[in-house]
Amino acid sequence: MALTPVPLVSQASPGPLLVAGSSSPLTDEAPPPWLAETTTGTNHSGEWRISPEEVELLSGAADDNYAIDQQFGANRLWRPTRAHLLWTHHMIDRGIYDDALGQRLHALAGKLTTSLGWFCYDAGLQTQARQYFSEALNAANYTSDDVLASRTLSNMARQAVDLNKGREAVRFAKLGQRHAELWNAPSRVTALLAIREAQGHARIGDVFNAEAAIKRAWQEWERGDHELDPDWAHFLNLAELTCLEGMCRLDLGQVARAQELLARSEALQDVAHSRNRGMCLGRLSVAAVQNGDIDHGLAAGTQALQLVESGMSSTRTTAQLTIVHDGLIPHRRARGVGDLLEQIRTHVA
Secondary structure (H helix, E strand, O other), X not given: OOOOOOOOHHHXXXXXXXXXXXXXXXXXXXXXXXXXXXXXXXXXXXXXXXXXXXHHHHHXXXXXXXXXXXXXXXXXXXXXXXXXXXXXXXXXXXXXOOXXXXXXXXXXXXXXXXXXXXXXXXXXXXXXXXXXXXXXXXXXXXHOOHHHHHHHHHHHHHHHHHOOOHHHHHHHHHHHHHHHHHOOXXXXXXXXXXXXXXXXXXXXXXXXXXXXXXHHHHHHHOOOXXXXXXXXXXXXXXXXXXXXXXXXXXXXXXXXXXXXXXXXXXXXXXXXXXXXXHHHHHHHHHHHHHOOOHHHHHHHHXXXXXXXXXXXXXXXXXXXXXXXXXXXXXXXXXXXXXXXXXXHHHHHO
16 A cells, blocks of 8 residues: 655754754763754854764653653653654754664654654644654655554554544554564564554444454464564553453443453553553543443542543543543432532533
8 A cells, every 4th residue: 555645844844944063972971962052054064964872862762752651641742752853854854974874863753753643642633643643654655664654553543543533543553464564563563453453443333343353452462572572562561452442342332341341451550651541540430431330430530530630641531531521411410420520620621
């Protein structure tokens, strides 16, 4: 399947570009080039030589931001990540480097672009997210990077489900699976893409294909860890796969099964990863209320709200609280429900 080229961010970069006035390697003693003296022309030697240390620093920053996202959400991450991406494109466009470092720079640009798409998605900036995902696919196509393509298509499939585009999610997940085959992806990656496909089927009410994809996801996941598991797939532990199946069951209207799975997932969740736990609690609350279990729905919704109040920054989780609120309105006379409804309105208004 051919990927449609999308203009890169650097092609529409606003304002004048800065050229570093220093070409010395980045060390703890020396400031990075973007903090050194800069001009809008050329430096004394007429060239700006990129050092591997600069690329490694930006790559490490990208990893740090991804880890922060997994713990606390991405509302405050898309801006710094966009700045890192713009600088990386500036390095690619204006810097001097050999072929090996050039490959690392392009790989870094793709990594930052798909992360930026994900951070925008989590922050509720859906149009921007789709733009950056398209750019990441463009970069993957340009560099024949099937790993980047698999990661990006997994992200796009998840977003498509939230945008109520189930068929699109299925197409993205299946295309991601084809890219995964090209780099002999480990089982954790194929499990992730299978559960993404299942979520697409579930959103359109296709029980047969959702069940098949869920089964395939568990079969792949149970093959265990592999040394080639990429960092972006490490989140798919037992708690997360259980949660994702629970989300499928909820979309399929299997509310009792969904509540059971989501409650099991919440008990397994790492308390340090408040964003993922908050997402699970929000959906558990919805499933419990739909299942007629108001007390457990109230408890889960209260816990999700507490995570938001503690500083967890994810628009997706806040949106889940809106769904919880609407589901609890018919039960507002039950003990404690009115107070929770008022607290949710305070935070999502």
